[in-house]
Amino acid sequence: MDKIRRNDQFYVFSKSNISAADYQVLSIFYMPIIGPNAxxxxxxxxxxxxxxTLSSEKYLHTDLESMLNTKLSTIEAARNQLEAIGLLNAYLYNDCFAYELKMPMSPSAFINDGVLGQYLQAAVTEDRFKKIVSLFKISKIDKTGFINVTKNFEDIFPAIQKDGFEPITGLIENGKSANINIKKSNFDFRLFTDSIPEPFLDKKYLTDEIKKKIINLSYVYELDEIEMKDIYLKATNSQSEIDLVKLSRYARDAYKQRMQKSQQTEDEVITHVESKSKPKDPVDYFKSVSPQTLLSDLSGGNVSAADLRIIERLIDELKLDRGVVNVLVAYTVKIKDGMMPSYDYFEKVGNNWKRNQVDTVEMAIDYVKHLNSEYEKVKNSGGSKPYSKSKKDDKPEVKIDWLENYIQSQE
Incomplete structure (x- = not known):
């Protein structure tokens, strides 16, 4: 059905213009994998x-044959490669194809992707790989000992009512624009460092990586500055060097101890959970909910430290936005009938989302709706579910409205 013929029409559309930087990534990173035809x-x-307008007029595929001076079969093979690597989405309606161009990944996202970076290294050899990667490296500024005191959006601009304002869609998107600096963590780093006795604090070891890890652990396990201070002290040696593995383990231990105490005062915990107000908008919910609360909402019970460890690794190792991780976890747990799969499973799903450039909560929710829509189409047509490897996998009816219904039930 999706085979192309010379007289089939097509048009092209996109959400953003390709930049010179995009072309550099395309030619140096993508071309060794996809080849010159693609x-x-x-x-x-x-x-x-x-x-x-970021759209084209209608053309015939025979026009492409002339422009590229090649056969239709070569064009079709090239198109398939672009689709597989995430640079093109193809749609068909009444013998007319619509080709949606997707912009290349950033150099960092490409190299750190679980699949593409390895494919590139295999295509060009390890020595050449290091050489071309060096083209995209930037000088690292030493910020050792510095504390980030940058103001957040809500610190400067007053809150306004959202009533009456409707988002405007269909606007040009210029690649990866920088979002305003909305605070993602209430962690007070100054309070944290001030609470550490001076003999145990050597700021040269408090690198950006360590700071980010501390903030992520605080977020995932819901630990405050003083609790993180205690964990930090346990994870440092006599020279004030920090062991990241110990830091993570002690954070999990602190969470386990708190859960044991919570089970002893179950009535108080239930009252506390019920008193929390949840955002009514699913986007706001996923942006603000903590991993512990999310998993508790999904399972209706206590959350294990092992499950939170999975979320910790998704944030640390896949470099996914926290809100996107929340959507990914909610979606995956839902299609697995409430079961929490292994990290390896989440890693495969997460890498797929990264290749599709799902990097905001809004995009993640839209992507889940798209997956559900695709499943419904296959289900209604009587076909088999895409990428299904067994009858066991061909069962879930994934819908995003379960979350909206859940939040409404909390009002």
Whole structure:
């Protein structure tokens, strides 16, 4: 059905214009994997776009044969490669194809992807891989001992009522724009460092990596500055060097101890949980909910430290946004009928989301809706579920409205 013929029409659309930096990533990182034919096809499709409307006129595939000076079978193979690597989405309606161009990943996202970085290294050899990666490296500024005192958006700008304001869709997106600096953590680093006795604090060891790990552990296990101070002291040696493995383990231990105490005062815990007000908007919910609360909402019971460890690793190792991790976990647990799968399973799903450039909560929710829509289409057509490897996998009816219904039930 999706085989192309010479007289089939097509048009191209995109959400953003390709930049010179995108072309550099495309030519140096992508082309060794996809080859010159797919690279040329992507370039031609980009140049057919109207830069203002980000869509093209309708063309025939025989036009592509002429422009690329190649056969239709070569064009189809190149198109399949672009689709597989995440640079193109293809849609078909009444013998007319719509090709949605997707912008290349950033250099960091590409190299740290669980699959693409390895494919590139295999394609160009390890020595060349190191050489071309060095083209994208930036000088690292030593911020040892510095504390980030940058103001957050809500610190400067007053809150306003959202009533009456509707989001405007269909606007040009210029690649990866920098979002305003909305606070993602209430962790007070100054309070944390001030609470550590001076002989045990050597700020040269308090690197950006360590700071980020401390904030993430505080977020995942819901530990305050003083609790993190105690964990920090346990994880340092006599020279004030920090052991990240111990830091993570002691954070889990602190969480386990708190859960044991909570079980002894179960009535108080239930009252506390019920008194928490949840955001009514699913986007706000996923942006603000802690991993512990999310898993508790999904399971209706206590949350194990092992499950929180999975979320900790998703944030640390896949470098996913916290809110996106929340959506990914909620979606995965739902399709697994409430079961929490292993980290390896989450890693595969997470890498797929990264390849599809799902990097905001809004995009994650839209992506889940898209997956559900695709499943419904296959289900209604009587076909088999995409990527299903067994009958066991061909069962879940995934819907995002379960969350909206849940939140409404909390009102």
């Amino acid at each position: 690279f040329a096809l992507f370039s031609i499709l980009c140049n057919l776009l109207n830069r203002q």
